[in-house]
Amino acid sequence: MLRASDHILTVRQMQAAEQALIDAGGTNEQLMQIAGKGAAEWVWRIAAGRSVTVLCGPGNNGGDGYVIAEVLRQRGLVVSVVAPADPVSAAAQNARASYHGHIQDNYRKAQADILVDCLFGTGLSRGLSNELVEMLEELASWHDFVIAVDLPSGVDSDNGALLSGIPHYDLTIALGAWKWAHWIMPAAQYMGSRQLVPIGIDASNEADFTTPRLLSKPRFDAPNAAAHKYSRGLVAIVAGDMPGAAQLAAKAAMRGGAGYVKILTGGRQLDAPSELVVDSRPLSEALSDERISALVAGPGLGTGARSQQVLEIVLNWPRDIPTVLDADALNLIGKVDWPPPSERTFVLTPHSGELAQLRSAFEPPDTKGPLASKVHHTIELDWMTDATIVAKGPDTIIFNRDLGMAIAPPASSWLSVAGTGDVLAGIIASRLATGADPFVAACDGVWLHGRAARLAGGITGKPFTASELAGRVAQAYAACL
Numbered sequence: 060m061l062r063a064s065d066h067i068l069t070v071r072q073m074q075a076a077e078q079a080l081i082d083a084g085g086t087n088e089q090l091m092q093i094a095g096k097g098a099a100e101w102v103w104r105i106a107a108g109r110s111v112t113v114l115c116g117p118g119n120n121g122g123d124g125y126v127i128a129e130v131l132r133q134r135g136l137v138v139s140v141v142a143p144a145d146p147v148s149a150a151a152q153n154a155r156a157s158y159h160g161h162i163q164d165n166y167r168k169a170q171a172d173i174l175v176d177c178l179f180g181t182g183l184s185r186g187l188s189n190e191l192v193e194m195l196e197e198l199a200s201w202h203d204f205v206i207a208v209d210l211p212s213g214v215d216s217d218n219g220a221l222l223s224g225i226p227h228y229d230l231t232i233a234l235g236a237w238k239w240a241h242w243i244m245p246a247a248q249y250m251g252s253r254q255l256v257p258i259g260i261d262a263s264n265e266a267d268f269t270t271p272r273l274l275s276k277p278r279f280d281a282p283n284a285a286a287h288k289y290s291r292g293l294v295a296i297v298a299g300d301m302p303g304a305a306q307l308a309a310k311a312a313m314r315g316g317a318g319y320v321k322i323l324t325g326g327r328q329l330d331a332p333s334e335l336v337v338d339s340r341p342l343s344e345a346l347s348d349e350r351i352s353a354l355v356a357g358p359g360l361g362t363g364a365r366s367q368q369v370l371e372i373v374l375n376w377p378r379d380i381p382t383v384l385d386a387d388a389l390n391l392i393g394k395v396d397w398p399p400p401s402e403r404t405f406v407l408t409p410h411s412g413e414l415a416q417l418r419s420a421f422e423p424p425d426t427k428g429p430l431a432s433k434v435h436h437t438i439e440l441d442w443m444t445d446a447t448i449v450a451k452g453p454d455t456i457i458f459n460r461d462l463g464m465a466i467a468p469p470a471s472s473w474l475s476v477a478g479t480g481d482v483l484a485g486i487i488a489s490r491l492a493t494g495a496d497p498f499v500a501a502c503d504g505v506w507l508h509g510r511a512a513r514l515a516g517g518i519t520g521k522p523f524t525a526s527e528l529a530g531r532v533a534q535a536y537a538a539c540l
């Protein structure tokens with residue numbers, strides 16, 4: 060399920076949303092009070108009586124900082140402000156005038172427990188000077204807990220690039236709406252945990268087809284009383300040179316909602332566990348089963364001549380069997396022609412290397428824009444293929460130009476192990492088989508995969524195998540019932 064409050068905005072959209080509030084009778088000062096007080100609640104909870112340094116810059120982010128400092132001061136915390144530049148906007152000047160606490164003239168004397176970075180937010184237009192980078196680094200190093208207000212000072216809000224060096228934060232408090240940098244690499248890895256403080260803007264008013272939402276937990280129903288295995292959907296997994304990958308995808312698909320999963324070996328013999336159904340007829344014959352409602356091709360497929368023939372059959376199959384293409388299937392596109400536009404439903408799940416290979420296969424015009432190149436490349440690939448794209452990584456992007464864009468919060472870094480992509484392909488196919496549209500199926504699949512990884516890692520976040528991951532999909536599914 061994607062919530063309207065989870066829209067991720069550009070700076071321009073954010074400014075338009077703020078302007079709409081001002082046009083409706085609000086003022087910058089009121090917005091700053093709401094934002095600063097909302098952020099102060101988080102700092103207050105974290106500080107739990109400890110002392111706080113607030114680093115205030117010249118813009119409205121600095122203005123928020125003065126509001127935060129005054130709220131905490133009035134509640135009795137030991138607060139000091141470090142202000143390397145005077146406020147320039149009227150709202151920030153008013154906020155400073157309303158702050159009645161201590162202003163530290165030498166930042167090296169600011170030795171508190173909590174650091175609140177209000178140096179720059181969405182108005183950052185270039186990297187920080189060396190002096191400011193050094194100040195931020197030093198302050199961060201001698202405070203126990205470091206909080207960024209709206210954004211860490213030094214990141215480009217729209218594309219997540221680091222314009223200058225930044226420390227690692229323990230918490231980032233987003234004001235009004237999520238920005239791209241909160242969820243897109245490289246900036247996303249510096250944010251620590253993230254909290255959103257509402258300030259009354261309606262982010263959905265600013266959304267267009269490239270405005271993503273943050274992925275949130277889906278909701279599923281248990282099968283109805285009349286359900287049987289075929290009505291719940293039949294997933295077929297095409298096995299290739301390395302059939303273990305197909306078995307992993309099948310293990311995951313069996314736990315992702317579909318009622319029936321089988322492996323198509325295309326005439327090869329396969330020793331599979333008894334719980335797996337193996338169809339070893341020639342592929343064209345096996346695919347003629349009208350009950351198949353989703354297909355996976357690519358995991359363990361191989362890249363030789365036989366694998367190419369298999370992919371040709373899959374890509375050009377005349378009936379719309381919604382199909383997830385992963386791994387070797389993605390690597391073979393280019394050698395095997397992409398089919399002409401049709402009613403077929405494809406979901407492509409490239410990681411960064413496969414995304415680059417697909418770009419070289421399709422040679423899209425090199426679009427440059429304000430967003431991260433991964434975002435532009437994902438959009439391009441959707442246009443070239445008419446497929447739903449799941450661009451995997453620590454900042455997984457799911458995109459279908461007619462259905463929407465979502466970004467997944469970072470999942471366990473232990474997912475960086477062989478076979479986890481096969482598991483994801485199996486789960487997405489399972490969701491497709493139940494009748495979900497390709498965008499929803501991809502979102503559901505990515506969410507279940509991330510949750511299964513958390514369950515497989517346990518409370519200590521230990522390493523896990525892809526098979527253990529697949530085994531946890533049912534538990535992840537149960538959380539959505």
Ligand SMILES: NC(=O)C1=CN([C@@H]2O[C@H](COP(=O)(O)OP(=O)(O)OC[C@H]3O[C@@H](n4cnc5c(N)ncnc54)[C@H](OP(=O)(O)O)[C@@H]3O)[C@@H](O)[C@H]2O)[C@@H](O)CC1
Nearest residue numbers: 090091094118119120179180181182183184185186187209
């Ligand atoms: N609008 C609203 O109603 C609300 C906004 N809110 C808050 O405002 C924040 C956005 O505020 P903002 O637009 O004033 O930008 P902000 O990031 O504070 O800094 C801009 C200043 O910094 C300067 N500057 C830039 N880069 C620099 C550099 N590298 N080194 C040195 N200077 C640099 C730049 O000057 P210039 O680029 O012109 O040289 C300008 O003076 C937003 O993140 C949120 O926290 C909330 O309170 C909710 C209501």
Ligand SMILES: [K+]
Nearest residue numbers: 176177179210
């Ligand atoms: K900041």
